[in-house]
Amino acid sequence: MTKILVCDDDRDIVSALRIYLESDGYEVIPAYDGLQAIQILQDDPEIALLLLDIMMPELDGISTVARVREERNLPVILLTAKSEDTDKVLGLNVGADDYVTKPFNPVELLARVRSQLRRYLQLGSAEQREDLLCIGGITLDDRRKEVCLDGEPVGLTPREYEILKLLMQHPGEVFRPEEIYRRIWKEEPYGAEGTVAVHIRHLREKLEITPSEPRYLKAVWGQGYKIEKLSAVSRQKEGT
Numbered sequence: 001m002t003k004i005l006v007c008d009d010d011r012d013i014v015s016a017l018r019i020y021l022e023s024d025g026y027e028v029i030p031a032y033d034g035l036q037a038i039q040i041l042q043d044d045p046e047i048a049l050l051l052l053d054i055m056m057p058e059l060d061g062i063s064t065v066a067r068v069r070e071e072r073n074l075p076v077i078l079l080t081a082k083s084e085d086t087d088k089v090l091g092l093n094v095g096a097d098d099y100v101t102k103p104f105n106p107v108e109l110l111a112r113v114r115s116q117l118r119r120y121l122q123l124g125s126a127e128q129r130e131d132l133l134c135i136g137g138i139t140l141d142d143r144r145k146e147v148c149l150d151g152e153p154v155g156l157t158p159r160e161y162e163i164l165k166l167l168m169q170h171p172g173e174v175f176r177p178e179e180i181y182r183r184i185w186k187e188e189p190y191g192a193e194g195t196v197a198v199h200i201r202h203l204r205e206k207l208e209i210t211p212s213e214p215r216y217l218k219a220v221w222g223q224g225y226k227i228e229k230l231s232a233v234s235r236q237k238e239g240t
Contacts, residue, residue, distance in 0.1 A: 007037040009056045029044070167217070
C-alpha cells in the first residue's frame with residue numbers, strides 16, 4: 001500500500017484528507033508541523049508523496065519543502081489558500097511539484113495525487129529499486145506484493161502474480177509454457193501449455209484494455225509468451 005504523508009496544523013483537514021486518501025487505497029501518515037514531517041520522512045523511506053500546508057507553526061511549508069529537497073526526491077503537493085499566490089510560486093521554485101487550493105475538491109485532489117505518484121513511480125523519479133518493476137503502465141512492487149495499472153491497484157492470484165513478475169523481470173524474452181510452469185509451479189510440466197494459457201488469459205483480462213489485442217502480454221507463435229518492452233514514456237506518447 002502506497003504511503004502518503006499529510007502535514008497540516010489543522011487536525012480537521014488532516015482527518016478529512018485521511019478519509020479521502022484511505023478510501024482510494026493509500027496509507028496515510030499524519031503530521032502537524034514541518035519539523036515533525038521532516039522527522040517522519042527521515043525515519044520512513046517508503047513514504048512516496050507529501051501533502052503539505054504552507055502556513056504552519058514551527059516550520060512553514062516553504063521552508064519544509066527546501067529541507068525535504070536536501071534529502072528526498074518524492075513528489076510534494078502544497079495545500080494553499082487562495083490568497084497565497086506568492087507563496088505558491090515560491091513553493092514551486094524551491095521544489096514543490098504541484099498545489100491544491102483550499103477548500104479543495106476531493107476528486108481534483110485525488111487526481112493530482114495519482115498523477116504525481118504515477119510520474120514518480122513510472123517515469124524514473126523514484127529511487128532505483130530491484131524489487132520495483134515498471135513496464136509501460138504496469139508497476140509491480142515486490143516489496144509490498146502489489147501490482148498497479150496506471151496507478152490503480154489490480155488484484156492478482158499468487159500464480160498470476162508470479163507469472164507476471166517472471167515476465168517483467170525479463171522484458172522481451174520469450175518463455176515456453178513448460179519453462180513458465182517449471183519455474184512457477186516447481187513441478188514437471190505435464191499439461192503445462194493449457195494451464196499456463198489459462199493464467200495468461202486471466203492476466204490479459206486484468207491488465208489489457210482489449211485482451212484479444214494485447215499490448216503487453218504477447219504470444220509468440222510456436223514458442224511461448226513474453227511481455228513487451230514498453231516504457232512509460234512511450235506509452236504516454238501513444239495515448240496523446
